[in-house]
Amino acid sequence: DVKVTQSSRYLVKRTGEKVFLECVQDMDHENMFWYRQDPGLGLRLIYFSYDVKMKEKGDIPEGYSVSREKKERFSLILESASTNQTSMYLCASSSDRSNQPQHFGDGTRLSIL
């Protein structure tokens, strides 16, 4: 089974801090994704990566950056955390064959105080 592991289930940080969310997958998938999930809004794509060191903006990239130095690891960075970034963050991965589903981690619930 595909395993996508997010480093923290719960995280509390302060406004202005630099925050790192880590995600690792064990299926040698080419594509990796970061979403945020907010009530009533579903999942919104922040960034995705289709190869090592390659990244593309999703629908809501403002205030975030990402890093993919190794194929199995995809990091989401909040450069200067703000309260409106309090949310559930979900990481996913998929192979690059067409019509393949994404596989999700358990999520990180991030609170910015």
Place this chain on the structure above:
Amino acid sequence: GNSVTQMEGPVTLSEEAFLTINCTYTATGYPSLFWYVQYPGEGLQLLLKATKADDKGSNKGFEATYRKETTSFHLEKGSVQVSDSAVYFCALSSGGYNKLIFGAGTRLAVHP
């Protein structure tokens, strides 16, 4: 642009009732369609998928048929259980790299 619309929840049912969660989409081309389920405190799990018109996806008693003429992918189950209580997301593939566009999610609560 591409989009997914799901019926608003919550949907509240008694055990063994019939379930329908409506999903309609707007898309160019021929997207694949997916249903994901999110149990409390967990990430999303793939429930079923369909990759072309008239395909029926099925899993764990759930079914959905890809209807191109009505641009719909409604989720159905003949007899729900308390353990089916979760949030259900409809999604379509969009723009390559297996990117997905999700609906807002529908919360299902099943009572004994």
